[in-house]
Structure formats: C-alpha cells, structure tokens
Amino acid sequence: MNSHAATIDHHHDATTATGIPNKKLLWWAFLASDCMFFGALISTHLVYRLNPPPGNAVPTQIFNIELTSFSTFILLMSSLLMALAVNAIQRGNVRSTRTMLLGTMFFGCLFLGGQVFEFTHFVYVKKMTLSNSIFGSTFFTLTGTHGTHVAIGVLLLGMMYVRTFKPAQGGGLLLNFVHLLAVCVTFGVAFIWFVPGMIEVVYGASFSELLREHAIPFAAGIVGLIALIALGRTRGAVEFGEKNAIDVEAIGLYWHFVDIVWIIIFTAVYLLEYL
Amino acid sequence: MSAPATTADAGHHEPSKFHFYIQIAMILSVITGVEVVLVYLPIAKWFVVTALCTLSAVKFMFVIFFFMHLRWDKVFCTILFFIGLVLAGGTMWALLHIFGADASKPLSAAMLETAHLAIA
C-alpha cells in the first residue's frame, strides 16, 4: 500500500463498523471520562468557594490576572499550532508537522513556565501554600492537575516528534531514545527554570543574576538544545507519513481538550473572582 | 511509501484549513480579551456572569467543533463526548446546589459569620 496510491479519508475508516478510526474513538471516550475528572476537581474548588472558612486566602489579592490572561492566550495559540500540525500531516507534510509539533510544545512550555512562576510566586510571595488554606488546597490541586495534563501532553508530543524520525528501514532505537532524552531535558529546563526566570526578569529581576543562580540547569538545557538541533536534521527516509495522521490527531484531541479545560478554569476560577 | 510525503499528489488531499484555523484562533483570542475586560467594566453583575459563561461556552464550542474536527467527523464522536460533558456538568450543578443549600453551611463558615456580627 502506498501513500500516493490511495486517498486517505481522514474522517472515515473503512475497516471499522462505524467508520470512526479505533484510536479516535478511544480518545473521545477517554475525553468524556476526563470531563468527569475535571468536573469533580472543579466542583471541589467551587464548593469550597461557596462558604469559605475563616482564614481562607483572598483570591483577588493573590491572582495576577495579566499573567494568567497571557497564559490563556499562549495556550490558545498552542492549540492553533496543534491544529496546524494535524492539518500538515493529513496532507502528508512531515516537515511542517515537525515544526508545528515543536511550536505546540514550545507554547505548552511557556504555559507551564507561567504556571511554575505563578505557583512559586503564590507560595513565596503571597504566602499561600497547599496546606495553609482550603483555597490553596483546591486551587493548587485543580490547576496543578491541569498543569500535569499539559506536561503529559508535552511529553506525548515529544514522543510523537521523535517518532517522526524513525528510519523507514527500522533500527535506531538508541538514537531515538537519545533524541527523546534531549527533548525532555530541553523542554524540562525551559519550563522549570528558564521561562519562570524570564518572567521574573520581565518583572524586574536581573538577568545575570538569573544566569548565575541556575547555571547548571541552563547549561544542561543548552546541551539539550544543541543535541535537538543536531538530531533534528533530516536523515534519509522515515517511516512516518500521512498514514500516521490519526496518531497526531489523537494527541491533538488530548491537547485541545486540555485547552478547553483551561478555558473553563480561567473563567470559573480566575475571572469570576473579580466580580 | 517512505518518500517524503510532500511529493505526494496534492490533488488527493483534502483542502488545507490553514487560514481557517488562523481565523478561528483570532476569534478565540479576541473573545478572551473581551472576557478579561468585561470583569473590570462597571456593569451589572448578573450580566457579566451570563456574558462570561456564554463567551466561555462559545470558545469551548469553537475549539471542539473546529480544532477537534467534530464538525467534520461522525456525529457519534460528538454524542460520545457530550455524554461525558453533560454528566459532568449535571453532577457539578447538583453538587453546587447541594452545597449551596442552607443545610450545608459548614460550621467553620458559620463561625466566620458570627465573628462578623460580633465586630459589627
């Protein structure tokens, strides 16, 4: 079977009883389930907002709405890139798919970095921790779970990205593994140290101070980045192609879902507090 | 099959939605902007809450129907997802009502109220 011999209809799979590809069905069912996950978490948060106990944190004094709005925007953009990645692979364009995947991961990282900054800021500056108020407990757990979803999404995208390099003739597992490691290190360093640090800088911290403070992680990040660039050059034919559109699309579904959950969190947890 | 897929006959592919997606993303960003501005405007609270909920719902629908392709997929996918969505929404609604009822006022919050009374 050749990719140019057949038109692949990305909305119909002739081998299944319903015409929906198995993977797509699996992911939609999982997302239905995930609705309940977040439903339970958001309920917990809102239930405790109904009748706050004495000594509860006051959200509006803690939130930084500009930053959060910016994060929201970032996540929306990542969704756009994800949609474009699917669009690209459905048209058989592996190159462009890679770029879009990296872009999605990059924006995901920005979002995560923003959250890391937000969390540390809340804990060290606003003195709101996981345990010193019920608001802290529910807020961190809810947004943290969402953040974990994003992080898992980045990891999955990274795996997908690395997989686009799998040589057509097989083999290369080790290289593949190193590649994945480079992705993890680079993006990990980016969202744990680099992005939050840069936000500090935007808010007035000194850049050189930052460099000195996190010298080791930054060095690791740069090594990772170089490895990424080196490994990212095309090396012969790859196995990945238009037929894998469903794989990219599946992860895309997950990614967009994480985005819509944030749409709800942004309104229910942040914006409504300002009324 | 291993050839870089860019060489594939473009005629067989469905038309690119590149520009369409960008337009959607722009609409989404604008809505987000409007939302943030809304909460600071001096208008009636009920109106803002309604507006926020509607706008979020609109964003939600845009993402699932366009970015997540529901619009182009079999309806069954939509049904499947909405089963989860509706049940989750219903459960949340019920929980919020149960906890919002007078009988559910926690003692710790009641303490806060009496403290306020004492001050007043």
Next chain:
Amino acid sequence: MTRTRPAYRKFFRFAPAFLAGLGLVLLTSCNKVHQVFSLSGPQSTMVTDGPVAARQWDLFMITVYVTTFIFIVVGAVLAYAQIKFRAKSEADEKSEPPHQGHGNPLIEIGLIAASVALLVIIAIPTVRDIWYTHDVPDEEKGNALDVTATGYQWWFQFKYDTEMVKLPAGGETPLVTGNELVVPAGRPIRVQVRTVDVIHSFWVPKLAGKVDMMPNRANFLWFKADRPGYYYGQCAEYCGESHAIMRFRVIALAQPDYDKWLANQKQPARSVTAKSLAAAASVPRVQFASMKLESGAALSGSPEFDANPLAAWHKQQDVEKDEDPALVAKGRQLFSDKTCVSCHSIRGHEGIGVTGPDLTRVGSRSTVAAGVLENTPQLLGEWLRRPNHYKPGNKMWFGGFKVQDTQGEWQPNPKLSELSDAEINALVSYLHSLK
C-alpha cells in the same frame, strides 16, 4: 444428557415445594424461629415510643405493603410460568422450538404505568414525612428542649444548652453530662449533633431514626418520648476500632421527675461526710476474685436490670447506704494522684479534663464507658483495671494508662499502668458516691 431421567431429578423437582413447606412449619411452630423474626428488642424500630419513630415505621410498612403486593403478583406469574412452561420430558426438549415471539409493547407500557402508579403510593408519604421528621412541628416549637450531643471516639457528651450551672470560680456554663441523656417525656427534644473527631451517628431506634454527627456540619434531629422510659441508643456510623460499643442511653422522665433530676444535676458534686451517712460501713463491697466474666454474657444489663431498666435506673440515683467516708476520701485523693483529673472533670471537686466524660454524677449512671458495662461496683472496677479489654483502643487506655514514647511506641504509664485492687476499690467507692 442421559436418556432416562435420573432419580435425583425427582428430588430436585420437589425441593422447592419441600423447602417452602419446611419454612412454613418452622415459621409457625418453632419458638426459636419466632425469636429470630420478632422485633421487640430494646433497639427495635417497630416497637416505637415516639411520633418520629412511629411515622418512620408507618412509612416503612407502606413500602412493605406495596412491595409485598408486587411480589405476590409478579412472583405468582413467575412461578406459574416456571411450572407451566417447563419441558416435561427429554422429547419435549428436542421437539420443534416454540413460537419465537419477540415481545408486546402494549403489555410493556401497561406494566410501566402500573409500576409508576405503585411508586407514587410510596412517594407521597415519603415526601410528607421528610418534612415531618426534619424538625419540630411549628406548634410545638415553643415547648421544645434544646440539647447538644457531641460524639467522641467512643462516647457521647450531652450538653443542655439552656440549663446553666454556676461554676465554683464564678460565671456559669451549660450543664454537661455523658453517655446518658435524660429528657422530659412528652416534650419535643431538638438535638444538635456534633462531633469532635470522626463521623458518628445519633440513633435511638425507638424514638427516632438516626442523624449523623458530621464534622463541620450543623446537623440536628428531633424526637419526643411519648412516655417515661429507658431507651437504648447506639452510634451507627463506623468510627474506628470500638465503634461497635459506642452506645448510649436516653432516659425519659415525667416532667416532675425530670425537674428534680435537673435540680440535683445543677448542684456541685456530692461530698461524703460522716454526717451524710445513713449507716457506717465496715467491709469493702468490691470482691475482685469474681471479676472474670465469661464470654457470651450480657455485660450491659443483668437480668434484674433488663426486667425493668427504668426502675433500675431510678434505683441507681439513690445514695448507697453503706458508704465508707475514709475509703471515699482515699478514692478522691487517688483520682487526683493518678492523674485522672487531667481528662475528667468532677464539678465542685478536683478535675478539669475534657477529653473524657464528665464524672460529676457518674455514680448515678446506669452504665459505664458508653453503655458497655452495667454500672455495678464490680464492673466499674473491671473497667478501671482493664479498660482496653472492654473497649479496645479507647482513649483512656491509649493516652492515660499507656503513653507514647519518642519512637511512637505505646509504653505503660508508670503512674497509671496497673492499679492495685485496693486502689480500684477506693476509686470505685469514690466514683459511686458521686450521685
């Protein structure tokens, strides 16, 4: 599948009929079986003594009537189908299959409608009674007595919110008792249920269904005792190791008796002086040699007690005749020395503790340790000697008799670990003088 029907088939065919017959015979004749199905125990929900429990039982009976009716109808049809359409022989089983009918929508809709109609019969009184059992009816609100019941692992504290007692140091505080709630009969009682630790539940079956003592929630229930009586209560929500024996009692008294009881409660703890004695005692009354209790025995009510618990309770209120002031004084001293005071209060005497039940009038209670043991001198002594045997894990043992070392292991508390017989004797005399 053998050709000839094995003989055992006959047995199995008649087994149901045989069983039904046996069941009937047993049900009607045998006394033991009668006891199994009789519902007249001290915690019966059927033999009710108050309007709330009565309503609940009546509602239950409505559900029983409706479901029994359905059971008889559906069961009859089912049994008929099972017998009528059974393949009679091997040949039957191999014959042409019966008509492959697929169903009949009219029958279905009819049955659905019938089910809904039957459910409405249950639903209406259910909703009515939810409101009735929730709170004291408006016309009786003015007459209601408010108390607060608080659950502790594993005992109950009762506070009379409106009955104030003077503190020796000045000021006043609501009257507090433990494990026995004394109320006036004929008046609605509104109980605020609270807890200091985990979830417990307040349940006096003959008076009212249970309401849980939820942490951080202002739950309450109401009941009314139609007549004076002695009622058994029990914690009904699993609350840890000794949940099974977290019991309590409600004693309903006629209003004059109640007033008398209340007046006495408001006094500080009773002190025994030579003057207050009716007659001099000579022998210690507690015989510890016989303290061993066999398994299976009733611990919380002797036959005499069970014959008329209310009378037994009244008797318990009387001061004992043969008190020994010296022994009592020694007991009072020990109560301080052995650090009992750190957990228990005896209003007017020593004692400031709040982690254990208030003991100001412990001698007049009919049970010890939340309904576990009858409050006889012997059993009270048993309690003091081996609290953990009678109530595993209880906080008097773990925290009093045993304390935690730095490793978190429980070590015997040198002050308290083993009380001698003489000490127990003195303590019991003292505690029983507190009427």
Next chain:
Amino acid sequence: MAEAIAKHAYTGGAHAPVKKATFELFARPTAKTGLVGWLTTVDHKKIGMLYGGFAIFFFLVGGLEALLIRTQLIVPNNHFLEAQTYNELFTMHGTTMIFLAVMPLNAAFFNLLIPLQVGARDVAFPRLNSFSLWVWVVGAILLNVGWLSHFVPAWKFGGAPSVGWFGYAPLTSKAFTPQLSTDLWVFGLQVLGLSSIVASLNFIVTIINMRAPGLTMMRLPVFTWMALVTSFLLILALPAIAIALVEVMFDRNFGTNFFEVSGGGQPILWQHLFWVFGHPEVYILILPPMGYVSEILPTFSRKPLFGYPIIVFSGVAIGFIGFGVWSHHMFTTGLGNVATAAFALATMAIAVPTGVKIFNWIGTLWGGQIMTRVPMMFALGFIWMFMLGGFSGIMHSAAPADAQQQDSYFVIAHFHYVLIGGATFALLAAIHYWFPKFFGRMVPEFWGKLSFWLIFIGFNCTFFPMHFLGLNGMPRRTWTYDSNMGWNEGNLVASCGAYLLGLGIFTYFAVLIWSFFKGKVAGNDPWDGRTMEWSIPSPPPEHNFAAIPTVHARDAWWYEKHHQEEIAQERAEHIQAEESHGGIHMPDQSWYPIIAAFGLLIGTYNMAQLHHPVEMFNKVIFATHLPLAITGLCILVTACYLWSLEGPGGYHLHIAPDGKVTESRGDH
C-alpha cells in the same frame, strides 16, 4: 483496496516495513503456552481466563473473610476475633468482593465473550488489554499486602485496611488512621480504577467499532449491550473516586485541607464524591449479570428474549438514572429536605426500568420450553432473589424510613440480596453456562444442582434473618453485640446459613475443577445456544473465527442453524477472500504491558509510604521512598514508550481447506 487496509489497520496502527532491524530491548515472545506465554499474552481469551482465575481466588478469599466475620458474630460478646481484626475483615471483605471478585469476574466475561459475540478476532487494543489485567493485579497486591503484618512483624503496614469499604473521611485522615494500611488502600483503589478505565475504553471501542458485517447495534447480544453500558458507567463514574482518592492522598501526605476540618474542609464532600462513583458502581456490578441472565433465559426457554429493544433501553436508562441518585446513601447526613426528597424520588424511579427487565424475563419464559439445567436454575434464582433485594432497595429509598435502616443489618440484607442473589447467582450461572465453551467440558448436572440448592438455601438462611436483625436495631460493622438485644438467634441462624453457603460455594468450585479434568467432552454447542460464540469450536481457537461471520439476525447463531446452506456458502467465500490477501492477521505478544504494570507497582507501593525511610537489612538505605517511587514511574514511562515504538507487530494464520492452521511471519 479496502481489504488491503482492513488487513493492516486491523490492529489499528502503523505497518512495519518488511525487513525490520528494530533495536529490540526485549524480543517479542512467541511462546503460546508456559509462563512466558501467559505473562505476555494479548489473546483476549487467555486474558479473560487470567482475570477469571484471579477473581475466583479472591472470591474465595473474600468468602473466607465473610466466614470469619460470621464466626465472630455467632454468639454475643464473642472473643474469637479482636475488634481491630474484625474491622479489617469487613473492610477487606467488602473491598475484595466488589473490586477483586465481582468486577474482575465481569471483566473476565467481557474479555471472553465480547469479541466472540461481535464476531471479532480480538479486542481493539490487545496490548492495552493485557496492561489492564496486570495493572489490576498490582491493585490487588497493594490492597492485600497489609495482611502480611499479621504474620510477619517486620512488615509494618499496621494490618489490612480498616476504614470500611467506603472509607469515610475523616477516619481516613492521618490523625485517625496513621497506619500505612490506609495509604495502601488509597493507592490500591486508585490503581484498580486505572485498570478499569483502561479496560473499559478498550471494550467500548471493541463493541462499537469491531462488529462483524451485518451486526447492527440493535442486533447486538444483550450481554454485549450491557457490557457497553457498564463500560460507559465505569469510565464516567471512576473519575469521581479517583479525584476523591487524590484528595485523601494529598491530605495524608501533603497537608492539604480537603477533609481537614481545622482547615475548613468538609468531610461530607468525600461522601458525595465517593457515592457519585459508588452508586453507578452497584449498577456496574449488576448490569453484566443482567446480561448473562438475558442470554441464559432465552437459551433454556428456546425462545428469543422478550422485548429486546426495551431491555436494552432500560439498561441504558438504569445506567443514566444511576448517576442521579447517589445521595440515597447519605439520607442521614443532613442534606436538607429538598435534596433528600429529590434523591428519594430519583431512586424510586430506578425501579421502573429494573422492573421492565424482570417483566421481560418472565415474558421470555412465557410460552417457552423451559429446560431446567444448572445455569437456568441459577438464572431463575437470580430473578427471585434480585427482586427481593430490589424491594428492600425501594424500602431504603423512602428516606425517613431509611433513617432507621441506614447502617443497620437491613442494609446488609439488601445489598447481599442484590450482590449475591443478584450478581453472584448470575455469575455462577454464567460460569456454568460458558464453561463448556472455554474448557470444552461439561459440568455434571447432579453436582451442579446440588451446589445450587446448597447455595440457595444457605444464602437465604444467612441473609433473610438480617432484615429482621436490622429492623430490630442491630447496627452493621459491629464486632460484638450484647446478649440482651434480641439478636442472638438471628445471628446464630445467619452464621449457620453462612457455613452452608460456604459448603455450597465449595461444592460448586470443586465440581468445576473436577470437570476441568474429567468432565464429559462438550461439543461446540451443548446448550443449543443462540449467539455467535456457540458457532465455533470449544475451546475456541486462537483466531476465534475461521471466517468473520456476516450477521443476518438478532440471535445470529440461531438464525444460522436454521439457514444452514446459505450460511455455509457465505462462510466459504469469506475464508477464501481472507486467505487471498495474506491470511488471518494476529497481533504479537508483548512484554511491555506487564513491565509497565511492574513499574506501576514499584511506583505506587513506594509512593504510598513516601515519608518513611527505606530500610533494608536493618539499615536505612534512603531517607524517604521518593527515589524508589521515581524509579518505578520511570520504568512505567519507559515501558510505555518502548511499547509505542514496538508497534502491534503480528503474524498470519492460514487455514487449509482441511481445517489445518499454519502460521506465517513477516513476508506476505
């Protein structure tokens, strides 16, 4: 063209090029038998049997726990067990029976039957299926390791979990149960939930997407329908408890305040989240049994199911309404009148669709030729007993009356009637019914009937008196009671009944074991069945169907039996078509699912004791368990990654005209 896709996309993934030089960490096992064969299997039938075997083992363990409970309660003030041990026993009895016996037994039947009934060669994601199984095993281990501390003092778990099967907060907080056992309970349930969600997603896709040609949804066997509804219930209900467990876990380990009253927490929230899961859970337990019964009754009445569409619809309705009644477990927690009334009425509403099922089963019997074989007896027993249990459920739903029943033995009676008289009877029916299919041997009728009567009588002796105990005020979860409460006789009868019941269960399984070795050889279709699984050999071959069948009617096999020529021709064509494009594609076995599960075991076991130092050989090796926990999770992630790279792989089977099956790998 479409056929070509069919061949490849059957396993849903990328097709590896012919000459593969993958750097393999673990060579893909090919052994079909032996330890490796079972550990790495992706065959739904083997996975089903493993589920079934484990589940039956735990059913016996749970039953043993029940017998210990009944022995303690046989006389008042008994000292056979200590209070703490008793509490561990009922907690683990409930948890074991529900999560480790009935649920996995249902999962076993899902695995065994769904692909056969929809006419597929395996489930949609075979390796994921194997992953669910092993993850389930991890959960079972975590829940049960606590018992070890009763035997080996060095294992300081503080005994088995003792918080009750619904673990109400705040009893589960560190202040009240500092022991490790509670942490293990939390993680154990969490892991079991993960397993169930993954398995259910798989079944949903299988049922919806892998149906044979002609098998429309309204021709699906009722069992498969109920499996579908159950799977939906699982994926939608489990998240609620998963979140609740996360919250408890955070409370215990990271000082959050979800259920911590001093920080403003409300323990009632746990109850809501638990029962949002817990009530659908009881329908998760009963819907598959309703499915078995709906298969067995028509077979032995030799008539199709009466009112098929309505039975299906009412199953869906039960599932849906089941999400709106959870607070009927909380009538005594002071919900407020409106909420109480609303939940009471919603609960009653469930009687309607359930009743519809009962009526239709009776309708199925009506006018049939009832053959009272053992499975049929259990199925009929199910109808009777489940009906009784349902009625006591209706009594509970009258909220004010429930104030007297809640947490009393009346509830124990109710749910054992629905769980044993309902779920277990149907499961025993199902085991007996499908045993010949999967082991190729018949179970002797006499011994089957004897065990039925022992179980039936024992069961009623045990649990019928409990209604009266409950109404007479006996609270549940009490390790002892006093002799003056009027409960002595009832408890004595119940305990004796339990021994009889135990004898019945013992007979039942002993006979099964005997039949496995010595039973009469069964043909393909010993009961004159109606659904597709009876059309293939017993035990079914690895590839299930020589040719994927085309379905023409609701009771597909029954139809085929009555239209033999037409079908035979169709079959032959199918076989030929399949062989012409390379034979039957079968997925390869894989090590990664079990390795991933192993990583999960290491991870969760150590996460449960995060704040304890790691001791080995009386030496502290790490200050906390964190490094080990991370190691476990890394194993998990790595295994998943390798799994995704490995691809479904696969080989082909070729069926010669004489029925001989040969295997080919690689090139085709």
